[in-house]
Amino acid sequence: MRRRKSLNIQFVWTIFLILVSTSLISGLIFLLFMKIGIIKSFSGYPMLRLGITLFSCVIIGTIISMIVSKRILKPINDLVKGTEEIAKGNFDIYVENTTVNNELSALIDSFNSMASELKNVDTVHNDFITNFSHEFKTPMVSIRGFAKQLNNPDLSEIERQESVAVILEETERLSNLSMNILLLSKIENQQQLTLKKTAFYLDEQLRMCILLLQELWEEKNIDWSLELTHMSIVADEELLTQLWLNLIKNAIKYSKQNGVISISCYAFGSDIKVIVKDNGVGMSDYERRHVFDKFYQGDASHHTMGNGLGLTIAARIVQLHSGKINVKSKEYEGATFITILPTK
Missing domain, CATH: 1.10.287.130 (Signal transduction histidine kinase, dimerisation/phosphotransfer (DHp) domain)
Incomplete structure (x- = not known):
């Protein structure tokens, strides 16, 4: 990454160049006036000659400043216009970054990033x-x-x-x-600091969630394959219960009649891995990529009841606990949801 130049230094350099340019141009004009004899005619009036010199410097410096400031202030004016558009609710705005690598350039990049978000x-x-x-x-x-x-x-x-x-x-x-x-x-809207974290046994929680959904899986005559290591975890017990209920309910919903759902949990380094696997209808690659999106319910031909929020909620709960969740699936080959959570 390029080293960012200080805006203060660039400002000083700009003023310096304006003063130098003004001095040079004024000097050239002064020499020109001397050559054609205008200055010589005022040889007996030193104050008048000084006044003409200062006046010419002011006029020339002002003209140069107007030309330079128009270019320098253009990004700032663009930012002001962009901010006004943002205030009106128009987020489809982009400010072209034509400045050098300085604080103003960083501000424009941040503004464009904010507008995009x-x-x-x-x-x-x-x-x-x-x-x-x-x-x-x-x-x-x-x-x-x-x-x-x-x-x-x-x-x-x-x-x-x-x-x-x-x-x-x-x-x-x-x-x-x-x-x-x-x-x-x-x-x-919940932050990690507000999670009500307590220590509890994860395997017992998973078994309790299965029992809470007994009515649903008995209707489909689901068989269970459980490999649950007895282990403790420090987390928000209420939210994790909701997480497992959503994942298990999703597995039951898409399982076939007389299907099998397997759940396992075990230590994974310093973390805990929980796997919920069914042998149901599975998902296409497109469905798998969007399965955690709000209101996404996959193929309508599955004819399952739902509102497309269960897995969105599950993903957010995992995120709040600084964990990871992903899904592996192919059409007609079931789905496997893999959750990794820190033990503390």
Whole structure:
């Protein structure tokens, strides 16, 4: 990286060059006036000659300063205009960096970086609102339609029960969406220093999470393969419970009937590695790259209920604990979620 020049030194050099240029030009003009005899005519007026010299220096120095300042102040003026655009909500702004490698150049680079980040945040915010509106609207339309159908006096008892079942299912979906939005909002604004870290046994926590989801995996007759090393971890117990519930629930959701889910945890250097693996429908490369994105639910042909926030929440919880999470998967070959967390 190039060594950054001080803006103070450059400013001093600029003033110095302006003064030197003014002196040289004034001197040349003075010599020219002497040659054509104008100065000689004022030989008896020393103060007048001094006044003419100073006046010419002021005029020439001012002209040179105006020319130089226009170039020097252009990046600052561009920054001011860019800041005004940012204040108006226009984040699609870029200030061209034509300055040398100094503090002003660093300021322009930081401004462009800030504008780019704000643009990304604005895009994510707009996408979030769009996706949330869609996820909220779909069950509402379904509930409204089946509620209207219940008013039909000619509706059979079987059709009435089916309508009630759909309304209950969509209501549950809305409830889960609301809780996940609140949880995501909470953890996205939570700092590491506010984590309620305590020591607890990770293997016991994983077994408890499996029991909490018993109703779901019994419906699919899921078999379990567990290799859980008895080990302690210092972390936010409530958030880690949510992490494992989301990963295990995701594995159950995409597992086939009579499928097998394997969970293992063991020491990995100074960290702990937890692996949740299913033999379900798997993911394409595109789905795998976007699986942690908000509201992303993969292939719609899977026909699974969800709101696309579970894995987003899981990734954020891992991040809060300074850990890592990734997924390995191929279509129709299941998925493996690998989580690495520090023990302390």
